[in-house]
Amino acid sequence: MTYIDQLKAYYERVTEECVSGLSLDCVIFGFHDTRLKVLLLKWKDTNEWSLPGGFIYKTESVDTAAGRVLRERTGLDQLFLQQFHLFGDAVRYDTDDTWQRLKMPMKYGVNWPDRTISMGYYALVDYTKVTPAVDFMSDECCWWDVADLPSLLYDHRHIIDVALKTLRLQLNWQPIGLNLMPEKFTIPELQRLYEAVLDRSLDARNFHKKITGLNILTRLDERRTGGAHKSPYLYQFDEVNYQKALINGSLNFV
Amino acid sequence: MTYIDQLKAYYERVTEECVSGLSLDCVIFGFHDTRLKVLLLKWKDTNEWSLPGGFIYKTESVDTAAGRVLRERTGLDQLFLQQFHLFGDAVRYDTDDTWQRLKMPMKYGVNWPDRTISMGYYALVDYTKVTPAVDFMSDECCWWDVADLPSLLYDHRHIIDVALKTLRLQLNWQPIGLNLMPEKFTIPELQRLYEAVLDRSLDARNFHKKITGLNILTRLDERRTGGAHKSPYLYQFDEVNYQKALINGSLNFV
DNA sequence: GCAAAAGTGTTGCAGATACACCCATGG
DNA sequence: CCATGGGTGTATCTGCAACACTTTTGC
Structure with missing residues (x-):
């Protein structure tokens, strides 16, 4: 055919x-x-x-x-x-x-x-x-x-x-990342995602505080080695709490 | 026919x-x-x-x-x-x-x-x-x-x-009321609207503070008389500032 | 050892909530 | 005169933004 x-x-x-x-x-x-x-x-x-x-x-x-x-x-x-x-x-x-x-x-x-x-x-x-x-x-x-x-x-x-406009608006109300990140990732990597979506840079300290404060991440006993410089901790999403946060709409990064 | x-x-x-x-x-x-x-x-x-x-x-x-x-x-x-x-x-x-x-x-x-x-x-x-x-x-x-x-x-x-669900969500980001209220209205009347949409009661003092703080209302030199009790001031929307507030999405009543 | 990125804590400010009293009006 | 709703201010709390230095690692 x-x-x-x-x-x-x-x-x-x-x-x-x-x-x-x-x-x-x-x-x-x-x-x-x-x-x-x-x-x-x-x-x-x-x-x-x-x-x-x-x-x-x-x-x-x-x-x-x-x-x-x-x-x-x-x-x-x-x-x-x-x-x-x-x-x-x-x-x-x-x-x-x-x-x-x-x-x-x-x-x-x-x-x-x-x-x-x-x-x-x-x-x-x-x-x-x-x-x-x-x-x-x-x-x-x-x-x-x-x-x-x-x-x-x-x-x-x-x-x-x-x-894109909808996605940026969505970000004000819902955590994103579970579907966009690999299973294990570092917080700076997640920050890059937020920066890419919002198209502006974020403060690393505030980002760390906020994202960990949501209780949607679990820190693993592993670090990402092999890259240059200090090796960051790996995290993964806590799916149960992630779903809860989605429902509450408790994330605001604007 | x-x-x-x-x-x-x-x-x-x-x-x-x-x-x-x-x-x-x-x-x-x-x-x-x-x-x-x-x-x-x-x-x-x-x-x-x-x-x-x-x-x-x-x-x-x-x-x-x-x-x-x-x-x-x-x-x-x-x-x-x-x-x-x-x-x-x-x-x-x-x-x-x-x-x-x-x-x-x-x-x-x-x-x-x-x-x-x-x-x-x-x-x-x-x-x-x-x-x-x-x-x-x-x-x-x-x-x-x-x-x-x-x-x-x-x-x-x-x-x-x-x-309804969409309207309630909308309320978090955008002022409503310009299209729902008569031209002249009192603040308690506007509060009733918000309460009706959100399906819960709001604190009158905080509502007053918040809604007047948005600069979308103009107080008139008139009061609503004829009803029982203290006669409230009449207000109208300042359409220019209302449109600005709509664009900024600067209202959050949740 | 040095360059680059990761990790962390404090302070100030703004906005939200909680709360109580006096005032004006019509009946 | 009194019952009812309208109008107003303060204290506290929470969450966000701004900000600098130390640590770790590979090269």
Whole structure:
């Protein structure tokens, strides 16, 4: 089966079995090397990047669809995806331009609507645990620095901007990190994450005081050695207390 | 044109001109007599209540559609409607039961989807400025106490619960009241609003200190007379500073 | 031994809470 | 004149921000 046949079959299936005119897009944040990253797919045989997105089966919950689409398109599973905005402008982007950039060999189909409304979801994942696997439509799936994104298809740049704004707001109320950090990490590493999300530097002493005061971290009897300089303690999240803190919304770093 | 003809024409038009399978519902909050209220419509010739909702034209922005739907169904205009959740469960409610309760004389039409996904919007309005006017599908439009709602159609009870939760969260970050209070009001009256939204009592002295400290109120040279007891000062919102406070998100009443 | 990062404690300030009394008004 | 609600100030506590020096490690 050629790529074009696959693509045709895919859009036929979507037209027949999915909710028409509604899609969803996932903004997946990761963290690596002091930088906040976002997961993007490159369309096959092009140099064009976009968010992993897809469609909702007619008998499927939209939230469930978000998890399935992400799994199918990137191999990522079991994420806590969160709704953040419905992108429903009458004209979201230049469709002709997008069409050209995608080098789409055919039109979608007769019943395809003129415009698509998209629900935005976001999630935070541990960069180290992820081995993205691409689907047939893409030939690369990689992490991009949010501060240094390529030109994106559709209105996906805007979608990422809104997701980032939501994430920063979220940070005022909820601890983040459980899903973004590796299992064991040092406090300065966690601080780098907060700094990357907030895009400003934090005071190390106050950060240490605050984060340990939340009782969501357990200090291990291990240190990170091998790096230069003083070796820091390793910590891990206390999942029970972490969940409690999430519910109370007891963290405020603004 | 009979009611049934009207209804048929309406659903034909929706099927043809609107986005299929996607609707929107508006939760309109008002405040009166120390109680938080929500605006509901009663379906013609039934005793069944629901939120004002409707559909999105194929070439219309979803946010714009929310404003139009609300205007068409209730006469309310120029509200600041805010997205709060997409209700997209595979089975949102018992369709047969709903159908029976609505006493629908006909099926919607051949191309009508089996399930509808709905975007929830909410808004806050000044109860006194509103003279709801019903559309042809409804024979009443009134305010109901959120603590004493009738049995609702669809999953609208759930939608109201989620809207309320969002409103309470909102209150932590943004001043509310400009849209919920009459032009002139007393501080104790405003306190009643906060108490109604938060569903708990607040200390009058601290409330006074906090709300006046925000510089969003202007004290007038008038007092409310006519009621029993000491006559309180009247205030009005300073709209410029109110907008500033909204942007900063500088209010925290939790 | 030296450069670089980790670890730690105190103080001041601002905002939140808790709390009690006098005042004005209508009935 | 009295019952009711309106108006006001103070003391305390808590949480955040600002700030500097010592320790450890690899090179």
